[in-house]
Amino acid sequence: EIVMTQSPATLSVSPGERATLSCRASQSVSSNLAWYQQKPGQAPRLLIYDASTRATGAPARFSGSGSGTEFTLTISSLQSEDFAVYYCQQYINWPLAFGPGTKVDIK
Amino acid sequence: EVQLVESGGGLVKPGGSLRLSCTASGFTFSTYNINWVRQAPGKGLEWVSSISGSSTYIYYADSVKGRFTISRDNAKNSLYLQMNSLRAEDTAVYYCARVGSGRNFDYWGQGTLVTVSS
Numbered sequence: 458e459i460v461m462t463q464s465p466a467t468l469s470v471s472p473g474e475r476a477t478l479s480c481r482a483s484q485s486v487s488s489n490l491a492w493y494q495q496k497p498g499q500a501p502r503l504l505i506y507d508a509s510t511r512a513t514g515a516p517a518r519f520s521g522s523g524s525g526t527e528f529t530l531t532i533s534s535l536q537s538e539d540f541a542v543y544y545c546q547q548y549i550n551w552p553l554a555f556g557p558g559t560k561v562d563i564k
Numbered sequence: 565e566v567q568l569v570e571s572g573g574g575l576v577k578p579g580g581s582l583r584l585s586c587t588a589s590g591f592t593f594s595t596y597n598i599n600w601v602r603q604a605p606g607k608g609l610e611w612v613s614s615i616s617g618s619s620t621y622i623y624y625a626d627s628v629k630g631r632f633t634i635s636r637d638n639a640k641n642s643l644y645l646q647m648n649s650l651r652a653e654d655t656a657v658y659y660c661a662r663v664g665s666g667r668n669f670d671y672w673g674q675g676t677l678v679t680v681s682s
Contacts, residue, residue, distance in 0.1 A: 491668035493609075500659055500672035501601075501609065507666060544609055548667035551623050553599075553611040 459483050459547050461556035469564040476532040478559045480545035485525045489549035492521055492530045495558075496541045504543075505530065535561070566590040566671045568660050573676030580650050580680070586643040586660030586673055594618070594638035597663040600645050602656035603675075612658070613645065614667070628654075650680045 460483040470476045480490065488508040493501040503512040505521035508528060518533040532539055540563055545556040572584040586598070600612040613634040614623045622634055633646040643660050657675040664670030 489666055491666075493669075495609075500674055501669070502672070503664065503668060503670050506664060506668045506670075512664075512670065546609075546611075546668060551614075552625050553614070553667060555609040555611065558608045 458552060459486060459550055459554055461545055461547055461554050463543075463545060463556035463559050465559060466557070467560045467562060469562055470535050471564045472535050472537060474535055474564075476535055476539075476561055478530040478532075478543055478561070480523075480528040480530070480556050482526045482528075482547055486547040486549040488524050489547060490521075490523070490528050491546045491548065492519075493544045493546065494539075494541045495544065501544065532561075566662065568662065568671060568673035570658060570660055570673045570676040573658065573678045575679045575681065576650055577682050578651060578680055581646070581648045582650065582678060584645040584647065584658055584676060584678070586645075588641045588643070588660075588662075591662070593636075593641040597621075597667070598636065598643045599661050599663060599669060600634065600643075601659045601661050601669065601672075602654075602678075603659070604653075604656045607656075610656070614663070615643070647678070650678075652680050654678060655680050 462481045464479045490508045492505040495501040504515045509521045542558045567589045599614045615634045631649045635644045659675045660673045661669035662671040
């Protein structure tokens with residue numbers, strides 16, 4: 458079973474600043490990794506899949522990188538609507554697994 | 565427009581049963597794998613179960629194996645989750661989610677809340 462971890466648990470950022478979120482897998486997932494954004498009271502929304510491909514409708518300020526066991530989600534310039542919880546998910550093996558999430562809040 | 569709408573949640577006693585439904589529209593339902601993902605109050609996301617388009621391949625998380633059963637009716641564009649022997653730790657919002665490329669989830673429903681409590 459692959460275990461996903463994310464850091465930091467909470468990231469305090471000012472609007473307009475860059476945010477860098479990390480995700481680590483307990484074993485290689487190659488590029489089979491997705492990132493989701495979830496706002497309070499809403500369902501998650503797919504942002505990035507295959508580690509670095511932006512999903513339809515995801516703004517260009519969101520970018521993903523990494524492969525194997527280390528991954529990064531970068532938000533180039535935080536907008537007010539970006540304050541949310543972000544989850545990574547591996548989909549190379551069953552059981553599918555999410556990380557515990559990183560909350561991005563306003564500094 | 566792709567839409568997934570869950571229903572069937574509610575309050576149930578420990579040991580009880582509940583059947584969730586997810587009705588899909590806006591895409592060819594039978595050609596997509598669909599999953600259930602849950603989220604306990606204030607917690608993160610947990611994958612629960614997956615079913616392929618033709619119901620050939622079915623997978624479960626260990627936490628629900630033997631208690632939950634996933635199924636689908638492609639003629640009705642519907643997905644189901646039969647939940648038996650419910651426990652307090654099954655309390656969560658249950659989402660149905662369509663699988664995009666790979667096994668990530670490109671569309672999600674709004675979720676339905678299941679509360680297991682005496």
